[in-house]
Amino acid sequence: MIEACGLVKRYGSTVAVDGLSFTVHAGVVTGFLGPNGSGKSTTMRLLLGLDAPDAGEARVNGRRYADLPWPLREVGSMLEARSFHPGRSAHNHLLALARASDIPATRVGEVLDLVGLAGVGGKRAGTFSLGMGQRLGIAAALLGDPGLLVLDEPANGLDPEGIVWLRTLVRSLAGEGRGVLISSHLISEMALTADRVVVIGQGRLIAETSVAELSARTAGRRVLVRSPDHGRLAAALDVAGARVERSPGGLLLVEGMTAQAVADLAATHQIAVHELTPQPASLEEAYMELTRASTQYRPGAGHGQRDGDQARMNMKETRP
């Protein structure tokens, strides 16, 4: 089990991680989601003791990472691409890591085989493509046969076949009882891979929930409404604070209000309604909705970073 407890990390005046707490359980794939620059990589560095938090602490199986007796046998990790020397062969890179953890050298061949690099183990890692580099990183993470895995954007640079392979691998690791924390900015991939999600924005926890719950959270918050008196209904919905999209033919797409609330509103105003259909929200939409307020780098936003108060205000606007 990995526990993040009130982690705070500042770089100068920038707060990269801001009071973040969450848990990674055994046997569960936890998707770690957030827009670019939201603090996912920094959080993972804090979990692995590469960076020291300014406040809070991270615990792996109840201990600080630095106090683990055999780190690679408890947590396998892959942080960012290219955590190897380009001049060293894949085999020797893994052999060095194995030696430090007293892992038998035969395990090196096993993990190279497992990630599909058996044929190029003797090649210098610097000659590898991005995808092969990712595979080497995954091999290093699996080296100690650890019960926990921390993988930062492992799908980066993998071809579609590789992504399916990774998904199957991660699912089977969790199936064996291992806990996996896997970061991604691609929610659609996480929808297929993860059981639970931890969503962060601007270093803060936005949601820690199951994938099913997350899609349920925003499902039904979009309603398709057909009414002969759509002009008046749209006006009433506007006043009530919902976002209304008018389609040709008098169809209204209402966001931010449940079907029940729309029906009640129509009844109050004595407006006839011919159709009222809750729209299923994809996980992607749920995620967009959650992180809208905290997207740091947004085209046209005009400024790089908002301060916390403004971000919170924006969050209220989008989540009435």
Add this chain to the structure above:
Amino acid sequence: MTVTAAAPEIPPGRYRVVHVMRAEWVKLRSVRSVRWVLAAMIVGTLALGITDCLVEASDWAHMTAASRARFDPANISLAGLAFAPLAIGIAGVLVMSGEYGSGLIRSTLAAVPRRRLLLVAKAAVLAAVALALSEVTVFTAFLAGQAVLAGRAPHATLGQPGVLSGAYLALLALFGLGLGAVIRRSAGAIAAYAGLVLVLPYVLLALPGNPARFVPETMLASSVAAVRPQAHYLPPGWEGFALMAVYAAVTLAAGGWLLSRRDA
């Protein structure tokens, strides 16, 4: 797909410095850059020493009495030691800075989060390799040089400097390792090393009180590699060696302190 045992077993005890040293040995011998730099040290030191001996041997017949009085056959055969410090220091720097330049440091610290232990292991392996290679190089240069000089000019016999020069080179490697840990960037650390070891003596020569005698390169040339005392420099023997050991220890301590305090 199989990922071996479902319930991973963790052995008793914990990783110790010997495990980390084995890992560092694999790393040291498996990167081209370090191998090349060390090979360059050996070849360069031998080539310079033998060339100098050839030149001096043919000059001996025409030398003035004063030149003959200053003639130090051991020192001439070790002329390559003017070059060796650069190579061995770069090797030392690369052992640490190469990890930062490539991103390997993340993998390394994930496996060995006790950072001072990591630096100790790196220092131990580097010192052992540097010492072995340096001693072999210095003795070969000495014996080859004396063989060239023999018969044509005075030559020295074993038991004079040698041993100390090789150990001194190992200390320079550790000094480079310490600088690599402090500066972390290869280019910056190599520049700092070259500046301190090779350039600083020339700057200090201009100053009163002759502070240049305390600079690594000068100490190597005058007190460790030479047999005949040279005016204004540390006398041949342990003084220069001991001072170099202090430099290396202080730099490594600073590197270890920064390594454990800074974010990787």
